[in-house]
Amino acid sequence: MSTPDVIVVMGVAGTGKTTIGPLVADKLGVPYAEGDDFHPPANIAKMSAGIPLDDDDRGPWLDAIGAWAHERAGHGGGVVSSSALKRAYRDRLRAAAPRLVFLHLTGDRSLIEERMAERKGHFMPTALLDSQFATLEPLGPDEAGVAVDVSGTPEEIAERAVAALRAMDPPGA
Template identity: 55%
Template sequence: MSGYVVMGVSGAGKSTVGELFAQRMGLSYLDGDSLHPQSNIDKMSRGQPLTDADRWPWINAVAARLAGEVDVVACSALKRAYRDRMREVAGAVTFLFLDGAREVLEERMGHRKGHFMPEKMLDSQLATLERPGPDESVVRVDIDRPPEEIVDELVARVRAD
């Protein structure tokens, strides 16, 4: 069985879609944000982008959980190197890439309540994003619709493979 990483920039809907996807597929779920050390949360809350040095311990923690405890993880997985590390640790991983226009992302971020990532961080997220390549196991979906429709498409495409 393959693990799944619901990936994308902040505001893409990773947590919502990831949880719904896991429920529909009968799989366990973890929000990768819960594994961030407090220092990362504090830094992002101040509007400071994370560096690779900040992200690597978090990526390793996500990969370890995906390797043994959970089936679906919501995690930005912005860089190819991060995704490669997850595959190295967890084996077969399919990335469910929630992709969308900047305007949609900004609107979604503006409606979130109680999240540590401020809207002004979107630019750094988009600048860091290395879109998955054709050689990666990835299912890309557009986020410009309700989460339930996104999950319907993801489930259909995953089951078709």
């Protein structure tokens, strides 16, 4: 397989979705969309205040990402970031773009917390990391996707991600 049509880079906050997503997209020669840009202002305000989003908050955000993925699936593919922490959220995205696959960025909690503490100007506080891990439902064996560890440099992570994506069976195979 060459690569999937649309790739959703998923994982808890601080795993590097915003860093790795564009690198993967560049290596594949497809556009990248930052999932945070799909959040309505109310969601950003809530997270900035240290309040986790609930499913009602996430619905319109997931639908906007799903619409982008649906459009890109028919027009050359793409890479988009979305925490996609719960199976139900991934199911909602797949309903919009059935052939999309997930690139789950995983890693040691202490490494992720350290990286979150170092980033500047992001609305997601480190205090919400526990709620992210509590919400996370890793990819099931029946979900199209791969998990890639986030240790190493961004370039190393992106190389591992692209290799894993190219090696996987196509969705529905």
